[in-house]
Amino acid sequence: MNIVAAAIGRPYIPGWTDLGPFVAEGWLIVTVVGLLLAPFFARRRNLACFLVALAGLTAALISLLWVGVPAPGRAPLRGILIADSFALLWKAMLIVFTVGVLFLWRSTTASEMREGDGPEFFTLLIGATLGMSLMASTTNLLMIVMAVELASLPSYVLAGFRKTHRLGAEASLKYVLFGAGCSALMIYALTFLYGMYGTLDLGAIARQVQGGAHAHPALLTIAFFGLIAGVGFKIAAVPFHFWCPDVFEGASVEVTAFLSVASKGAGLVLLLRVLMTFADAMEYRAAQPLVALAYAVGILGAITATVGNTAAFAQNNIKRLLAYSSIAHAGYMMCAVSLLFNLNGHQTDAASGVNAPAQVLLFYLTVYLFMNLGAFAVAALVYRATGSEDISAFNGLVKRNPVLAHAMMACMISLIGLPPFAGFVAKLNLMLVLMNNGGGWWILVAVIAVNSIASAFYYFRVLRAIYLEPAGADQPAFAGHPLGVALAAGSGLALVLMLVLASPVSALTRHYARMQGIGGAAATPATKPVVTVSAAP
C-alpha cells in the first residue's frame, strides 16, 4: 500500500549488541546534554561545564576501553557503523587529546572567556569530538557525510568563538565558506557512486567496481575527486589547504591545537578506511582505479608535505608556523595512506589481520598528538605571558622559563624527526614501511627525507630564539599556569618515553591495526548484478 511502510517493513530497534560498541559515543551525547543543563545548577558556569566535559570524556574513555571490540564477523547497526580495533585506538587517542585540549583551555583562555560562554564552547567541542570519532568507524556514504559535517559545523563556530576578535571573525568566515564548498562538492560527487552502484555501502560498491559493473571511468573519477575534496579539506591536503594557516592564526590556541590534531587525524583515519575498503576488494594487478588512487594520494601527500614546509620558512607567527608544519605532517601521513597495495598483493597480513598502513598511521598519530599538544601548550603560555604570537616572543625563554623551553625543544626536535625523541621512530617507521613496499614508493621516501632536512631550518629558528637570543628588557621571567606547564612538560616527557619504549608502542599500534571487513583475503568478484529494476510490481 504505502511505499514508505513497505520499505521500512518491521521497525528496526537496535539492541545492546548493536549499540554496545558505540557506548563511548553515547557518553559524548550525554555529555552534550549535560553541558546544556549544567548552567542551570551552577553559579560558576564555565568551571561547571569544564568539569562536566572532563567527566563525560573520562566516562567515554573508560567505557570505550571496557567494552572493547566486538567479535569479528558481525556488523552492528546493519553495517552503517563499524566497531573495530583500528577505530577503537583512534577514539581513545582522540578522547585523551580532547582532555588535553580541555586542560589547555583551563590554563589559558579560561580566564578571558566571558562567564556564560562556557556551555556553548564545550558543547561545540564535544560535538566536534563526536563527529570525529564517528568518522573513524563508517564506510557508509550517508554516515561519512553526516560524520564529516558533524565534525565540521562546530569547528567553524569554534574558530570564531571570540566574538569581538577581528582575526577570529575572519578565520571562521574563511573556514565556513571553504568547508561548505568542499563538502557540497563531496556530496554531489558521491551521489554518482550511489547512481552507478545503487548502494550506499562502500564495501559493496568496491566489490562491484572489481566485478567491472557499470565502471564508468569519468563518473568514478568525479566521485573520487569529490571524496578527496571533502576529506582533503579536513586534512588540509594541498589544493584544499588555504583555510588552514588563516584559521590556525585567527582561532584561539586550544581550538587551533584541537583542529591541528583531531580534525586532521580523523580525516586521515577516514581516508585510510575508505581507500583500504576499496583496495581490499580488488585484485591489485588488474585494478586500474586502485593504482590510480594510490598514485593520486601519494603524489598529493608529497606535494602537501613540500608546500607545507616551503611556506613555513616565511612565517614569523608561531601559530602560522605550526599550521604549515601540521600541513607538512599531514602530507607525510598521506604518504602512509597511499600504501594501498604492495607488490605481493594486499596490505593486510592474512594470518594476523594487521594492516601495514594502518599501523604506520596509528603510530605516527600517537606521536604527532603529543608533539603538537606540547608545542601549542608552550605557545599558549608564552602568548599569555607576553601578549605576542611572534617568534621573537620566545627570545631567551630558556632563562625565563626553563621547563617550557626544554619542552618546546623536545617538541621541535621531534617534529623534525630527530632522535632522542619519538618523532624519530615515527618517521623512521613510516619511511621503512614505504621503502619495503617496493614499487615506486621509494620516491616518497626521498621526498620525505628532503622535506625533513628542509623543515629543520624553520624549527631551528624557534630553537635559536629560545636558546641563543637574549631576552628583551620587556620580556621578564614568568611562571605560567601550572596546569599548562604540566601539560607541556608531560608532552615532552611522553616524547622521550615513547622513544625509549618504541617497541611496546609499536606493538600496541600493531595490535590495534586491524580493520573489520578488511582481511587481505582474495577478492570476491561481484556476484550480484547491478539492480536496474524499475518496473512497478
Added chain:
Amino acid sequence: MELTLAISSSPIIGLNHYLVLAAFIFVCGLLSMMLKRNAIGILMGVELILNAANINLVAFNRFSYAYSPDHKPMLDGQVFAIFVIVLAAAEAAVALAIFLNYYNNFNTIDVERAQTLKG
C-alpha cells in the same frame, strides 16, 4: 501510488533529464561560488550544489534503484536527500551566524576584503 504509476508510465521524462537538470544547477552553483564576492552569494551557490545533489539522489533512487532484486521498495537515495536537506539548513544557520559576526567586526561581508590574515 497513482502518482508513482503516472510518472513511470510517462515516456518523455526519464533519468537523463533529471541528471542534466542537476548538472545545470550544479554548474550554476559552482559559478556563483567562484564568482560572487558577497559571502551570502557564495552560500547560495553551496545551497544550489546541495540541491543538485538532492535531485541526483532522488532521480537515481526513483529510476534505477526503486526496488531491490526481490522486489522490495528501496529508499536509500530518498533518505540521503532528506539528510542533505537538514544538513543544508544546519549549514546555513551556522554560516549566517558567522557572516553576521564578521559583519559586526568589519562592516562588510565582501570576501575579497577579508585580507587581514595572509601569508
